[in-house]
Amino acid sequence: MKAVTWQGNRTMSVEEVPDAAIIDPTDAVIRVTSTGLCGSDLHLYEPLGAFMTPGDVVGHEPMGVVQEVGSQVRDLRVGDRVVVPFNISCGSCWMCTRGLHSQCETTQNRDQGTGASLLGYSSLYGAVPGGQAELLRVQFADFLPIKVPEGPSDDRFVFLSDVIPTAWQAVRYADVPAGGTLLVMGAGPIGDMVARIALLDGNRVIVADRVPERLARVRAMGAETIDIDAVDDLGAEVRDRTAGRGADSVIDAVGMEAHGNPVLEKAIKMVGLLPDALAKPLMLSVGFDRVAALHASIECVRRGGTVSISGVYGGATEPMPMMQMFDKQIQLRMGQANVRRWSDDIMPLLLDDSDPLGTETFATHRLPLADAPAAYASFRDKADGMIKVVFEP
Secondary structure (H helix, E strand, C coil), X not given: CEXXXXXXXXXXXXXXXXXXXXXXXXCEEEEEXXXXXXXXXXXXXXXXXXXXXXXXXXXXXXXEEEEEECCCCCCCCCCCEEECCCECCCCCCCCHHHCCHHHCCCCCECCCCECCCEECCCHHHCCECCCCECEEEECCCCCCCEECCCCCCHHHHHHXXXXXXXXXXXXXXXXXXXXXXXXXXXXCHHHHHHHXXXXXXXXXXXXXXXXXXXXXXHHHHCCEEEEHHHCCCHHHHHHHHCCCCCEEEEEECCCCCCCCCHHHXXXXXXXXXXXXXXXXXXXXXXXXXXXXXXXXXXXXXXXXXXXXXXXXXXXXXXXXXXXXXXXXXXXXXXXXXXXXXXXXXXXHHHHCCCCCCXXXXXXXXXXXXXXXXXXXXXXXXXXXXXXXXXXXX
């Protein structure tokens, strides 16, 4: 089968790899019909290269049609149309039964000190072959995959794998009070979807970014916008718009965005030249993250407000403004999305003929799998109006 593989920092390649196959009797194999390119994939593109092996199959936003099921699979049938969540969860362990599927104890990576395994996301999260491929092995086939009906296009459902649940959880964790204001840091795919969900909830939404196309897109949905490059002080601008208090809740939808910061890019490149045995502990313990968005979130939230973090962060030594956080009495919530915790809540919106989240027009680019290497570079550079890419294997 053909699949997108990591071959080195900033080097993706579409290669022939062994077909996905059933390993455990509870597995299924799907023929992938659509699979997304996520901002988190850019972390594999370079910052997390020390945890990758040449030939690793990437991607964690797939949907498709069941091609084969294991001998112990009871509820899934060949021909079923399914979306596969990015975090691999069993559905029956202590964590899963409490809605913490991203911490699944069955697939938890205790040797790495990390949570549940993720599709296509490095040795930190299980080194599981990913979904930017023609075929995909799906574990826990009677729980993990989400059945969707025939009829609507893949665009209606594919974002249930990651984008929508991640944004949904971020909004729920933000706990915006009735009549309150939500500030969204970043108008990439997650920030964009956060704005749509929060607007649907009836909140006032302000989105801050520096990419004109992204700001125009969320503005067209009804959000207020702030061009970060056009204001001298983002915190002051937000307070000016909120009676001097700041936003009731802030969602950081940026996370570990090392690209675009020349100092951090140089540091990451230097670490990338080290042997993996030296590079890995540095990437885990040294604060390579560009945390400007997180610090700005703390600055912009009102006293007693909530900061919800959906952007991925790594490293451990970047200082946090603890005095400011304590003095402002803010609340922090964060974490990988627990996809199966939210999927039943989200599904009615996806089945609504009016498409209230605008999923069918959410992707800006639909490309063949062969175009993946170029798409990674364009997405990283925010070129060609690229906000959300879906590949068609």
